[in-house]
Amino acid sequence: MSDPMVSDVTVSVIVPVYNCRSTIARCVDSALGQTLTDLELICVDDGSTDGSGALLDALTDPRVTVVHQANSGGPGAPRNAALEVARGEYVFFLDSDDWLGPEALERMVAAARENDTEIVIGRYVGVGRQVPVRLFRETVARTTIEAPVPDLYATLAPLKLFRRDLIKDLRFIEGLLSHEDQEFTATAYFRARGVTVLADYDYYFWVEREDGTSVLQRGGAPDHDFFPAIERVMRVVEEHTEPGPARERMLRRNFRVEIMPRFGAGYLASDDADRRVTEEGALALVRAHMTPGIAARLSPFVRQVAHCLEHGSRELLREIVAFAESGEVPALDVRDGHAYERTPGYGTLPDSCFDVTDRLPFKPALKALEWSGSRLVITGVLDFPHDGLSPLSLVLRDRRHPERELSFPLEGIAEFRYGLDLEGVRLERGLWDVLVTADFRGIPLAERLAEGEAGEPGLRFAQVAGAGQPTVRPYFTRVWRNLSIDAGGARGPEEIAATAQVERGELTVHGRIPAAGREAVTLRLVGRLRGDGATRGLGTTLAEDGTFTAVTSIRDWQIGIWRLDFEVAAGDAAARGSCVPVGSLESGSAGVRRKGIPYLTNGGKLAIKIADRPLMPRIVRRLTGQRRR
Structure with a gap:
């Protein structure tokens, strides 16, 4: 029996489409224009009303599959529909407003195979939006969700490369306007034996619509749907971790990034009934998941909101949110070695809700x-x-x-x-x-x-x-x-650039070394004769800015090839390396019937060739009795 996961398609690119006529062409072109060509593009039109579906139907590339379905109320159902027909060894989820760098899939697949990892996250580039920059400080060949650095939990969007057999039975929440993807991504993280993070290329261009019409820009899922979705992903975390730093780090992110931002301008503008939905949804998550360890490392605003929710202080809660939305810098009360923000509720709620001693804005x-x-x-x-x-x-x-x-x-x-x-x-x-x-x-x-x-x-x-x-x-x-x-730990440069000139029997070398002042170090240039091992030192003068000049007579240097090396010494320590030529190299007399020729060796080093210079032709003819014909 054949393995359903074995296919001639390397990557299935899945794009949920809904009313994105202005951006879908760029998205599709970026997928079909990949340097990795053995892919399939599955676009699922989720009941678009702006002509997006017709644009998809006009595509003639045989690698494209278009599925039309009635509107489902969110991107989860179209992604699920595409997963049912995907044939690739890997799956990549691409949103219809976004696009890929031309080499993105080829690089990501290569990384997955080289490192034997099941998820690859390529560097995001924010287009009008913020992206998790710290995640992409450097390429990490293999890591897991438990590792604090890089923090994979910083991105729960599915905009990644997944090995299809890792997610073959996973599906997205359907009918949810936003945050339908977090349970899916978190579960895949915990299943994966290894995850690769790539920071060496612009892989994914993540777009914020300029007209502000995206689902998240318009507030995302309503609270009665939103909080149960967040509850599901927090349960995934608790089911796969033991109490401790890793669990607290992840759940703290849910409170900081998802839950507490619901208490903002939208909350203040809502009617009383909608505010109660927000309060009750958040309170359930606070009671179920906010441990003292998590609360201690959250902001005073989050602590204040959580306390008001638990104690039913609704009027004070609105005052706290209104002050936070005002952008006003709070005054501080400093006593007993602690600093407290004087914001609404100070003196009423516990001091711990206002303690900012470890959060003072001291950021040089x-x-x-x-x-x-x-x-x-x-x-x-x-x-x-x-x-x-x-x-x-x-x-x-x-x-x-x-x-x-x-x-x-x-x-x-x-x-x-x-x-x-x-x-x-x-x-x-x-x-x-x-x-x-x-x-x-x-x-x-x-x-x-x-x-x-x-x-x-x-x-x-x-x-x-x-x-x-x-x-x-x-x-x-x-x-x-x-x-x-x-x-003292970093190796010095193994090469320094220099120019060389031979004139009237003298060799002059100019260059620059990265020296911290001429008093800190000494510089010595040495000529080494190839094969013989003989050495000759060059008198060297080092200036304050690191430039140097070395001059020596080469009239008595042996015929042969002399490579120029340098030695930088400070105290008992020394660093050594070779000179490499830069700029003009000028040959000249190295004495009677001798020539000095600075040149670039096959190994890219600066060397001086000392050679016999033949007698002038006229003198040769005179001595030999030859006549010009």
Whole structure:
């Protein structure tokens, strides 16, 4: 008997279609234009009234299947209908407003096969909408839903590649305007032995309609349908996890992203009956799923709403929501080492509902990060909306030994700048995290310095205490993109670019190395004779900006090929590498009847060939008695 999962179709692309005449052509073209061609495109017209169905019927590509059905009230039923006829080894769900990068499916299938994973998530690009950026900080070949990084639960949309045998019996909730997909996706996550996250290409372009007519833009499913759907996905989480950090992380996301946003402008504009539906639906989920551990890490607004729901404080609840919608910055009450927001209900509800001590808006970020000689110049910004903040300090903290810190006072708060002089501060070998600290009315504040607008300026050769490379490299951490400094661990560049000129028996080499000041390191250029092993040093002068000039006489250098290498030393540590030619290479006299020829070797290195220069033809003819004919 043949295996129903074995097919000549690699990917079944499923598109639910409803009144999307203006976008469906781009969506379909992106699927049919994939570099992976052995696909089928299944478009299910869910009772469109704008002519979308007719556009689909006009498609002539044999890979396209069009299904027409009466309107079902949501994308779940058309997706389910497509799953019934899908033949691909993999299934990809594509929404009709969105489109794919040309190589998306080929890359995703290759990743699934290479890593033996059953779900592949390709980087989303938001078009007028936000997407989970942190999920795509870097490519992760294989992970699971239980891993905190990357947080797969950050996206419960089905816009992913699934191995069809993983989801063969899964179906979407039907008749639901939105959030019909979360139970499906969460269940697939927990079933999967491995998931791949790809950050190396723009895979999926996720669109927010400019006219605001999408279901989610118009509020999504009504609350009497919405809350039961969220209940289902939260039950999936609890059925597949033990009490602890992983479960709390996922359920906390449901409260933060789905449940509590229902208490906003729409809630305030509703009549009393609809508000009761919202309150009762949310209260059921609070009572069933909000543990103290989850509540402790949610925002004060969520804690306040949950408390009002549990105690029937409806009037106060509306005041709290109205204040949150106003956008007004709340005043703070600081006492006993804690900061509390003075928002509606303060002094009535428990203090824990207003405690923002660990949420004070102390978020320093980089504006620029650059080298200036031996100094790493750090320019940052801080938007702190409350009075009472002490002067800032820049702190370097040894990651291996957190008790070891270096602190430097900063001038300014809204914008600050500091030049960390590596000639004056000789870092111990290791990783140093960079923080900004302050005091707010007796509350100590310390936060990592985030990437902000800055880019990584590259490494510099510098003095480092302890064994290792003579290098200092500022970099941003993988997930949170905070500034850290690698002292002595990063390898220096194995090549440096240089120009070379031979003239009147002298070799002159110019170039630049990434040195943190001429006092921090020494540079030596060495010529090495191929085959013989003989070496000759070049007198080298290093400038403050890292440019160097090396000059030496080559009149007594042996005939042969000399490769030019460099050595950078700082204290007991040294880094070595080769010179590579850049710009013009000028040959010239290397002495009597000798020529020096700078050139690029087959291995891409800079070398100098010392060769005999033949006598001039006229002299040769005169000595041999030959005459010009």
